[in-house]
């Protein structure tokens with residue numbers, strides 16, 4: 001199997017962690033791909049895959065995922081998916097996610113409303129489900 005540098009596209013060895021041609025950190029690019037794949041998985045037809053992707057993106061504190069995840073929140077009617085999303089947005093914890101959480105308080109769904117309120121009252125990041 002042939003390997004190529006993700007930056008300069010020259011042929012490298014499988015064991016190379018740094019590209020000998022351009023100095024690119026190969027692992028850094030692999031991780032970026034992983035995040036990208038998770039973001040793409042948000043559109044997966046299987047709900048469990050979507051839920052897992054949301055969960056992992058929270059653990060990664062992926063800021064890249066914030067917009068697609070908020071979009072998904074608005075599209076889905078599934079309360080448990082919405083709860084997983086709130087958890088992840090809380091874990092990412094950037095101003096955009098906090099702003100969104102404040103809007104969610106107006107939700108018609110009692111469970112979602114309470115969860116958002118709880119996250120905010122506990123100072124966002126200190127909130128933990130389960």
Ligand SMILES: [Zn+2]
Nearest residue numbers: 005008019022
């Ligand atoms: Zn290279």
